[in-house]
Amino acid sequence: MSENDEGAVTERSSWFIIFSLLVSTFFSGFGGGVVFPIFPALGTILGISPFLVGVILSANRFSRLICSAPAGAIVDRFGARTPYVLGLGIQAIATFGYIVALYVPLPEAWFLGSRIVLGAASALTFATSYTIAANVSVGDSRGMKMGLIRGGSILGFPTGLLVGGVVSDLIGMSAAFFVAAVFAVIATGLAYWTIPETHVEDGTSRSVKPWDIDTSIPTLTLGLVNFGIWFAYMGVLFASLVLFLEATGIGALGFDAQGSSGIFMALTVLSAAVSMLIGGKTSDTWDSRVPVMLVFLSLLTVGFVLLPWAESARQLAPVCVVIGTGMGGTLGPYMALLADLTPEERMGRASGTTNVxxxxxxxxxxxxxxxxxxxxxxxxxYTVSAGFPLFAGVALVVGLYVSTGKLFPKTGGTDSTVEAAD
Structure with missing residues (x-):
């Protein structure tokens, strides 16, 4: 997309495209949130070990791990619209698989298979949504727009957490899974009718192999930041919070551990959604996005240090807000920084690589x-997990210094800077 084309898109339709992405990623994120209040309790329900429960929870991550880089290369070669719609549709089918798992022999195998398929499909939607947003964004609003897209799935996630915990508690797991599947179908239809192609010229494709990945220093640096954030937040907190509530006897609004975990996880994600917009917008106005990210990474560390000492809902709620604020405030400028430092023709691969x-x-x-x-x-x-955001901050500063020669590279980095670092 040329500068003139980008300007035309920005003036006429960029905010419509961003809004469409926001709504469809919201519906998609809803389905992801439903499972977390339910899945950690599968050990008791199905009589399986905590290790196997962890494998089921992580299966989508590992399948996406394999598929993220190829998905990014496919986007750079063929465009973003078709993979985005296709990924949403496959996620809807995989979510229906959860319902099937409740009524067939070997339910753990069905849950595992559904999570694997879901992960492969989400690799397409993540790489494409960020690429589309980067294509229609410019430097002075990029942080806010990228924060909005990331916030779409984030806002859907707490809705799913809340509904997953409450509906499964009041009606049953199958009802919660059915609601998630319906939302995924709505997301697919919305994307099909509203999202245009933004990444390749009509009727053309780029010479990119599906197994290509982006190994530039800025991409690998931001990938390490991603690793530190998601290990602590999604990998540790979300997988264990329901167990923490059971062990401590903490509850919210009269619900048991499943319902209460949905409420507390929703609180972290709601605060993340707000801080994502704040962090992204702030990084648009500052000379560099890096100091903004470091401040929020520090908040994430503080939250994990305080987390295991919470003894009541009144103490746990503000800790969840701190953790969510730290996570979200980092990810808004994070995606904008990736777009700043990545040439447009490599954005799909860069998004896919950082998702790995x-x-x-x-x-x-x-x-x-x-x-x-x-x-x-x-x-x-939880105390050791607090060190992972610190690791992410160190990796950010060191990697960008090696790449750009500056501790705090300016907002809206140039392609030449990145190319010189390759």
């Missing part, structure tokens, strides 16, 4: 954390 790192972190978290919590308790596991 988040999937490694989010996938390893439950497998490592759940057995460790069972053996040594919550305090050491």
């Amino acid at each position: 790192f988040s999937d490694i972190g989010g996938g390893l978290g439950p497998i490592i954390a759940l057995p460790l919590i069972e053996s040594i308790g919550f305090v050491p596991v």
